[in-house]
């Protein structure tokens with residue numbers, strides 16, 4: 001695994017005797033999109049405020065590209081890009097003029113760099129039109145371009161796809177992935193929307209009561225848990241075990257993990273052995289179900 005871009009080491013935040021963040025440690029890596037998931041009040045916003053220096057740590061350290069937020073703020077923050085919930089844009093100016101305006105907030109953003117980010121977020125054709133004519137998805141992408149202007153290595157997105165439909169989310173994700181990979185940026189997506197995290201991220205960390213309670217990779221090409229009802233079960237059992245399937249049999253229903261594209265193969269082979277298939281279907285345990293189990297049913301929208 002490559003070197004982390006961001007390191008949170010045993011961070012704690014206490015305000016007026018209340019522990020908001022409790023001894024949390026986390027590493028974020030280049031090229032990776034990490035989802036930060038938690039019920040309302042879990043401490044997501046507080047963590048982001050600590051990461052961007054808007055709040056001071058009670059104890060622990062946060063470093064970005066090796067620079068400490070507490071001791072070397074300017075250097076650390078130079079590597080951070082933030083997209084807030086609804087990026088504030090000048091609607092009656094063109095996308096280009098907006099970017100030109102925001103580029104002046106940083107040192108050394110060239111016109112060539114502005115063109116580069118416009119191209120990266122797919123806005124080249126419409127960039128000279130007024131922002132008021134943009135779709136919501138285009139505005140989000142303009143917000144992304146704005147956050148990328150100074151070429152940060154760490155990008156924070158707070159509830160990034162607010163209001164986008166699933167197709168819009170998917171489109172936005174394509175751009176995020178391209179940016180994570182091409183620029184070797186570490187992207188951190190804070191959201192209480194499980195579906196959003198599932199769609200956009202490679203990895204998810206779950207926070208509750210200021211503590212990290214789970215961390216896992218999200219694999220899109222994962223095997224699906226299937227339930228199969230077929231008879232005679234002895235023949236099915238024989239076939240599955242001699243072909244290396246891992247399965248369980250409960251009340252006449254087989255449970256096994258396999259990739260969806262393997263389903264027709266399995267059906268053909270069983271039918272060839274005179275097996276009668278009554279049903280085969282996917283059993284989905286979504287991240288949402290896992291999450292609800294983990295957090296004991298915290299308030300999720």
Ligand SMILES: Nc1ncnc2c1ncn2[C@@H]1O[C@H](COP(=O)(O)OP(=O)(O)OP(=O)(O)O)[C@@H](O)[C@H]1O
Nearest residue numbers: 015018020038039040041042043044045046047192
């Ligand atoms: N300045 C503050 N002073 C005291 N308590 C605070 C302060 N800021 C946040 N809190 C409390 O800290 C806890 C964590 O809040 P935080 O906003 O970080 O949660 P969150 O995960 O971002 O939730 P949401 O999804 O609702 O934004 C909450 O109980 C909140 O009331």
